[in-house]
Every structure is written in C-alpha cells, then in structure tokens.
Amino acid sequence: MAIIINEKTNVIVQGITGSQGRFHTRQMLFYGTKVIGGVSPGKSGQEVEGVPVYDTVCAACEEQQVDASVLFVNAAAAKDAAFEAISAGIKVLVIITEHIPVHDEMEIVDFARCKGTAVVGPNTFGIVSSGKCKIGIPPNQFFVEGPVGLVGRSGTLTYEIVSNLTANGLGQSTVVGLGGDRIAGLSFVDILEKFEKDYCTKAVVLVGEIGGNAEEEASQYINKMTKPVVAYIAGKSAPPGKRMGHAGAIIERDKGTYIGKVEALQAAGAKVATLPFEVTDLLCQVLK
Amino acid sequence: MAIIINEKTNVIVQGITGSQGRFHTRQMLFYGTKVIGGVSPGKSGQEVEGVPVYDTVCAACEEQQVDASVLFVNAAAAKDAAFEAISAGIKVLVIITEHIPVHDEMEIVDFARCKGTAVVGPNTFGIVSSGKCKIGIPPNQFFVEGPVGLVGRSGTLTYEIVSNLTANGLGQSTVVGLGGDRIAGLSFVDILEKFEKDYCTKAVVLVGEIGGNAEEEASQYINKMTKPVVAYIAGKSAPPGKRMGHAGAIIERDKGTYIGKVEALQAAGAKVATLPFEVTDLLCQVLK
Amino acid sequence: MKLFEHMGKDLFSSFDITVPRGRIVTDPGEAAKVALEIGGPVVVKSQILAGKRGKGGGIRFADSPDQAKEAVSQVLAMVLNGHKVVKVLVEEKIRIDLELYLAITVDGEAKKPLIIASAQGGMEIELVPDEYIVKKHIDISMGVYPFLSREISRRLGLTGQVSKDFNHVLTQLYKLFREKDAELVEINPLVVSDGKLIAADAKVTIDDDALTRQKDLPCVEERTAIEKQAHDLGLAFVELDGNIAVMANGAGMSMGTLDTLSYYGGKPANFLDAGGGTGMEGTAKAIELLLQTDPKVIFINIFGGITRCDDVANALIQVKKARGIPVPVVIRLVGTNEEEGIRILKENGITAYKTMQEAAAKAVEIANNAN
C-alpha cells in the first residue's frame, strides 16, 4: 500500500493544455499514473497525450470516477479551479501553482476542510506513491518502491534526499510535498498519521524548514508514533528576519528557530540529520 | 437513552435576560434541564432563576463544559448569536427564534454543517428527551418517558399528538421539532436515523406538512427502517398556492401535495393517520 | 414580497444586468411619449403580480406611438387573474435570437441557494422536460464562481461571448439575490439578442422576514384588506371560501384543524394562526377578524402552550360583551391555565370541549344545519 494515492487513483489535470500541464501530463503517464482527463475551458474535444480534454471538471466527472485532480493553472485562476474541483467532490487536490495570493489559499483550504477534500500544496512538487502513482512534477527516475515514507516542503531538497535514499537501496512508500507557502492544505501531522497507519511504511523522513511551528507540532505527534522518524531541518545558517524564498522560511523573534525545532524533534525521539545526505545513514540505523 | 440530549446535557440560554428567555429558563429548570448559564451581552454578573449570566458564550464555556445552547434572541441578532455558539464548538444548537431572514438561516445551517453542530430549528419549539431534558418551549406536563420517538415541524400540533399519546399511556423517548421555516438544520432523515439506532425508541411518529419534499425524502429512509413508523400530514384540505403560516405549507405545481406525501409514506411501509388523534390508535397497533 | 416587473428591472439595472429601455406609465398619453423616445417598435406590458400575462392578453406590441397609446388604453382597462391593471411598462421591442431561463431560489431541502437554468426559456417553462433544465446548488459560504457559470454555460450549450456575458449576468443576479434578501430572482426570458444578453422580464420576491433591513426597496402590498389587518396584528391569515370561521394556535395545528373540519364535512372560511403568546388583546382582535368573514359558526381550537387558556376565554367574553357575537361559538380549550379558562367560559354560559374531534364535529353540524 501507500498513502493518499495508489495505482487505482484516477487523476485529472486542470490546466492540461498549458505548457506545464502538457509536459507533466506526459511525465505522469510515463510514470504510470492513471491520467484519465484534463480540463481547459473552451478546449473540449481536444486531446493531450491521448488524454481527453473537457471544458469543466463536472464534464470530466460525468465520464468516469475522478479521485484526484492536479492544478497547473496560473495563480490568478487557481482559486476558481480549486473550488471547482472541491465542489465536484474530488477528494484529493494537488496544487502545483505557486504565487497564489495567501487570502485565496486560506479560502481554498477552508472550503476543502469543510468538504473533506485533502489538499496537497499549494506550491508543492506533488505526491508520489512510488511505483504506483505520481501526481505532480518530480523527476520520475528517483522514485522507487520501498519502506520509507517521506514528507517535506521543498521540492529539490526532497529530490536530493530521495535520490540519496534510492542510490543506497532505500525505496519509498509515498513521498509528499506539503508545499512551500505559508498556508498549506495537509500538515506534517496529517501525513505522519497516515504513515503511522500504513503497513508498507517502516520508517518516516520529515524534511522541515526554519520558520513557523509546523515541526514543533509534528514533534508532539512523533512522540506518540511507533515508527522511527528521521528529520532534517533546512535553514540552520539562515540569518533571522530574512525571507528565504519560501514564505515559511523566515524567523521572527524567537519563534521557529533551527535550535527550537531540532530540540523538539529530538525530545520526541526523532533522529535529526545535520546535513541532507546524513538522512540515509540515520535511516539505515533505525531500519536495522 | 434518548437522542441528541439527555439528563447530562449542560445547556446555556442565549438571550436569557429577555422575557421569553427568563420564562422558559424557569420552565426548563422545572423540567429538570441542566441550565448552567445564560448569555446576554453587558449583563454579566446578574443571575436569572439562580443561573449565572455571562457577556459571551466563550465566557460561559470557560466556566463549565457546555453541550447545548438555546437561542431566545430576536431575529436580527440570531445569526450573530448562532455563529457565536457554533464557533465556540457547542454541538447542539436549538433556535427558538422565528422570522429569521432565510439568507441568515442558510448561512447558519451551512456554517453549522461545516463545524459539526446539530441545529434544531430555527422557528422550532425545541427538543424534549422526556423525563430527562427539555430544551425549548413546550409545556412541561405532557412529556413523559416512554417508547415513542416523535419528530414534527409544528409546535401545537405536536403537543396535541403528544398529549393524546400521554393520555393513552404512551410516553416518548425524544420529541424533536424541526422548525416551521423553509430552512431547518436537522431534517426528518437525520432524526429518523437516530431513532432507528436508539434502543429506547420502539416506534416513531412523523408529523409532516404539505409543501417541500422532506416527507418524500424521509419515506426513502423509512423504507430501510426496522422500527414501525406512524405519520400524520397536516394540510390535506389546504388550497394550492396559499401560504399557511409556515413557509413550508405552500403547494407549488405538483410538488409537495398531500396525496404525494401520503403515497410515498405508505409505499415505504409507514401507517398514515387521517386525523391527529388517530396517531395514537395506529401506534397501539404497531406496538402490539 | 413580490416586486412588480418594472421594479425588478430597476433592480437588475442597478446590478448592471441589461434590460430593455423603457418606462412605466399610468395613462395612454404618456405611453405615446415613451414610444416616441424609444423610436421604434415597443412592447406594452401590464404590471400585475400574477404570471401568465401573455396568455391573458396583458402584453401587446406596438409599432408606433399611436399604436402604443391605443395598446396601453386597452391594457389599462383589463382585469387579469383578478388583478386590475393600473400600471403599464412600455419598452423597446428587442430582437429575440434565443430565449433562456435563469432563476436563483432557496432550496429548502438542500438548505442552499439553487440556480435553475434552461436554454428553452419563454412562456412555457413549466412544460420544459427535466433534461433541459440545469440545476446547480450554490455553497453560500463560497458564492458564485466562474467555474459554476462555465459549467452551466456548457450544459446550456452557450459559447464564446454569450457564455462570458452569462457569467456576468449570473454573478450579478446572485449578488442581487444575496444583497436584497431575495427568495426568488427569475429572468424569463433572458434573451440572446444580437449576441447580447438582455433580461426581458423580471420576477423578484423578497423575504418578508428581511424587509426590516431592506428599507430601500419599494413597498408592494399583495394582501386583501382583512389579510392586511391580520398581518398588522402579527397573525397569519388566509381567506378561504367556506362558512366556518376558524382560529387555532400554531400553523400545523391550524392546518390540522382545517383538515379535521373537512373530514367531518365542514368548509372553513379561513386559516388563522393566532401564534403563540398573542395575549388577550390580540386574541380579541383575532376573533373580531373572524366575524368579518360573516360565518355561520366560529370554531376556536386552542392547545395552550405559550398561549394561556384564560386569556383566550377572557378575549372571547370581552368581544361578546363589547359588540356581541351573532353566531354560535364552538371552542375547544386545553393546556396552560385550562381550568381557569373553562371556569370563565362556564360563568358566561359557554361549555368548552376537551378534544378537537368532538368540537370539530359539533361546529360542522351547526354550520351545515344553518344552511
């Protein structure tokens, strides 16, 4: 098994006729994802990589069961597209789009919570249940099946760690990107709970960042977990008060410091890697 | 047992210092309801019938666990008061207030649904788990414990039927008033589901009205119920196109007619009384 | 409260929904002036609150100011569905390429606003089969978003600029619906005219319970004189055509009372829900209302909850003493302060019944024997 998505997940792509939508539809199909339709207003009747294009999400849902949708629309259109997917009753929504206004993000997450839709992102690389289903933009080749569940915020940093795992023979059950914005749908705790229950996941990697207190909240849950957790927190050397790309990566006052997060994680029993590549070594230790 | 409320339910009264609030706080206390506080902005420190008054719902919740709130505020203040209770996490909200604008009612019900609050009403007489807890305005003397679960929309018509039951030795598990407005929080089906599961309820009475299709929807569920259902539908003799007090009691086109409702109920296996007092006879038959 | 078409169109205009150019007139001379201003063929539309004006002849076409004058003078003489025509809307006759139907209403079952739309709008909308009617609920916390109108456009088969305009009309109509506390906003037909969308009719019903906060809306009185009296007293009253005047407390109870009377072969003269906690004065006024229906018998059915039986008894006696009650009164009285109420009645020679069915049977008997 895996969490959230698997080999049976029927996926639609909102914004499929854009260049990003087209490119990643192809990549997802290569990975084996069941992309069963795309949505692009006014483009119904077209096909992208053999996938039928519909004008609206409802039109796609009339044809087949839709389990998940992934958004490649631009930031200005994202709220409308997200509401469309949530309203249509789609239960997993992956929002790749970056630079969505934070008020729109709060509205999307609120509406999704009310309707029971799990939102991955916004500004995420997506989610991969290795060997089964990829929804999003990570490079295909590094994601192979195995016992490690991974949840992170940043794309390339996650790829870095995943590729290191894979190179050392450690595959992944599911890899989830929460997204780099201040507002994210699913949180660390949501994902950790699912990994804890997933019998294919033997150990969990949490890739955090300075800023906010998501890692501190996660620590409280890690304390109760039976499965081993290895963490890496980026931003040890970042100066306070400066934004480092992600809205989250800013330290204000005493909140969200590197030290605070590491201490919370260690107190909860997680092993914390100092540098990204050390994650693999620590995992090998806990999986022995 | 009983449904929704019982002898342990801690109740607050919003609008407790108004004349209706005061009067019914006394009546509820007489009935044995655990009224533990009242809310009336700017009146904190006062007492009504020995019950402490708070400025806000949060202030009341700081003192004790609050399980239910009943609204006696005026129609203009109802949305704010309802949102206050729902926001505070109160799980049962009984809205006695009548003449609340329908848009406010839609907002209240939507927000409650999102937050998991059960709304009884608006424009309801309330809910009575006989012998245990009364939240609302029905006269105390007719409600005695027994095997009949009753759900209706109109107050006096329900009292009429309940008093007839009680006079004939048939007590009630819980009696619920859905409210007479077009928008109501809980529906027939919500209540029927709870009665079906409640082991103290041996038979169910549904008191409906012409208009809308709530009774038709209820019929679909009644079809699946194991417990016997007796129904009475008011408005057999009402002329089409005229509003009869309740917004629901209007017949438009072919929808919501007396005949349609009776046929749906009978097809679902319910016994339908022609006149209110026949309900008792039919109940005696099904309970034998 | 239902608004007249011209009021609805004024509202539409203020929400940036296009309506035909036109004006309201109350005499034929004005009509000619308006037609002249418009400078082309016009439509003359009687302003009444009932539907089906077209079929009743309440809508006329005119090609010239003279014809408009003539048409208006004809229409002003009409009585349509019981409504005397006193105002007429004269407006440009627009080209009709397609007639859509668009309405937003309150769906009590879903507990949400409901959009109803069809590409087959016009006079016979009730006969359009279900598969040509699109229904979409609106999440009230979210409102109308472009995706919703795209979906409806798709189902209606609208494309290009008309589809974009439809998004505008739907968005604005929902805004009106929300801001004006409407129970119903309906455009039938919403006309596609030379690629533009024009609201050729307007049906707007405002929630009566919201009128206190909708003070800038025009006031329309739909009630009969006696219904208005009842309304001003805070009572729900509907005139019927029988001879048993009925008062009960509670809407369901009042309906149950009518049903019981009908069951025994009686014909109610009215529906009167005296509500809860009306008090003695209010109840006395309610009884006086009943007398205005000129009944053969008065039937009072009270199950006292908030309502106190002694108040009802006192009210009845007060009216009897003050102005006399020329017909028999049958009263059923139980509930709060029942003993006191029965005692008061007995002192004045009236015996109250204990059950609705006995009392109803008696009232019917009296009424039928009186014929």
Add this chain to the structure above:
Amino acid sequence: MKLFEHMGKDLFSSFDITVPRGRIVTDPGEAAKVALEIGGPVVVKSQILAGKRGKGGGIRFADSPDQAKEAVSQVLAMVLNGHKVVKVLVEEKIRIDLELYLAITVDGEAKKPLIIASAQGGMEIELVPDEYIVKKHIDISMGVYPFLSREISRRLGLTGQVSKDFNHVLTQLYKLFREKDAELVEINPLVVSDGKLIAADAKVTIDDDALTRQKDLPCVEERTAIEKQAHDLGLAFVELDGNIAVMANGAGMSMGTLDTLSYYGGKPANFLDAGGGTGMEGTAKAIELLLQTDPKVIFINIFGGITRCDDVANALIQVKKARGIPVPVVIRLVGTNEEEGIRILKENGITAYKTMQEAAAKAVEIANNAN
C-alpha cells in the same frame, strides 16, 4: 510589501478608522504650515519601514509651528536602522487615556486569519506577557461578527461606547485586511482618547503575490538594488555577508546548500533560489548577479528536476565567454539532462561534482585559502 505609516493611515481613513489629523511633509517649512493648520501640539514622525523609531529618536513632539519646523529638520537628517529619513508625518498630538494593541495577520498553522489584541499596547508590546494578549482566529468563510469583538472586548476589559467603537474598528480593519490582500494590519497603539478610538500608528503589509490585483495601492520598494534585479528576473535573492556566491534551485535546497557550506566552515555571500524552469537566459543572468557580490568563489548546486542541467552548463559557459568570470566556479550538477550538462562543462575545462557535500567542501576550501 510593507506600507509606510502615512500610507497605512490613508488606508485606515478610507475604511472609516479614525486616525490623527495630519499630513506628510518633506521639508521643515511645510511642517510649520501643517502645525499651524492643526493649531496645537503636534507629533513629528519619521517615515521608515523599520520598527523602533521611537527608541531611535525618529519621533518628536512640538508645541508650536516653529518647534515643528525644528523637529522635522532634525528628523530629516537622521538615518534610522539603516534607513535614511526622507518623509515625515506631522500630525496632531492626541490625548492618550489608554493604549491598546490590535493586529490581524495570517496564521500559517491554523490556516486562518488571526486577531491579536492587548490592552497593554504601545512601544513594548513584545514584552507583554501572554496572559495579557488575546488571540482569536477568524473563520474566513464567515468573517468578523459582533460576537467576536464582544468576546475580545470582554477579554480586554473594554465596556460601553469604547467596546462598541472597538467592534467598528475591528470590523473595518478586517475588511481592509481582506479587500487589500494584507498579510498584516497592525495598530499599535490604538489609543483610547477622550472616549474615542484613534489609530495612532499603522503597519500594513500587503501580500506580494496579490499585488497584481491590488493596483490602486501605492508602490513601496524595500529591496536593495541587487535584490530588485533578482526580483525582476523572478528569482529569490537575499544578500548575506560572506564570500561564497551561491546559486541553487529551490528554496529548501538553497537553504540546505547554505547549511552545508556553513557546516564546512564557509560563509555564503547570498541566498539565491534560481527556482524551477528558469531556462538558460535566466540562469545566465542569475550568474551575473552572483558576480556583483564580489565573491572569492562561485558555488552552483543544481538538482535538475524542471531545471535542465544542459541549460545551466550553457548559461555558465555563455557568461564565461561573454564577460569572463574572475573567480573559481565550483559546480555540482545532477538530474535532468545531467550527461549533456557535464559534457558541455568538460569541453570548457570545468569538472562538475556529483554530490553536494564534496562540492561544498571544495568551495569552502577555495574561499578560505583566498583570504
């Protein structure tokens, strides 16, 4: 984007939140005029984007136009927290009975707007203990309702008219927060002055991602020249004080790169997230930016996902050929089109590393030996 105090106060005014009477000036003469208009004691406030102006002497009081002139000329000569003062707000000095604190911000953990309020507002708000700070989340689908401000009023100990005014200020501040896409709106202090509430300061930060739809807001530039260049290229760039110029792709990866350099004893000169899919031209411009920091070594760390390794290699070679790169370049290059990228580099005499740690260690070695 942070707004200057006077801009925030203009916004407040337009949302019907009372602010002191006053105007912005850029020279002492104007200041005297404004003080004369106000006709009483005034406050002279430097307009800079950093906090703690009061402590730095950026806020002065003046009892007469002459004093105001003098104060403004002093303040205009100041540099506060690295910001040169070029604009000064001259406004009436208000009576202070009580200083409240009120802010609305975005809470990333709760995923909702958060109200923060205290009855102990003023300069030392950071030091106020938690029990005197009220925090309340807002359901964004619902907004701010009177009950919420009643609850906050209660916790702050506000009563009577001040409590009612507080409801107004909170409601309007939330409206501003929502309509203007604010990340933060803060009033500190919100002054109780003769029974009225006056916003004596204004801190407003607008979501950068929403600026395209907030076109009527004033534009404020906070970035350094080089940060602005990076921003215009769509890159996230932060200047630091080390000597290793760094480019990586992805925010987390960029931070991880800085951490790794620091781990080996290096000092990064900057944070530069080249993002995903920047392409060859963008990457070339990013490398040129790095040269502006005058580093001892350039460290490029690319994990190609959307970013193609051949694009990065070509960009580096292009810059090298076009203008020369006067310092050593250490590059780590893996991922999409890795082989092609490594081949291009090799043709140009550059050997790419496979792992971040090896590459980082090498870059640090070069930088430290260069000193």
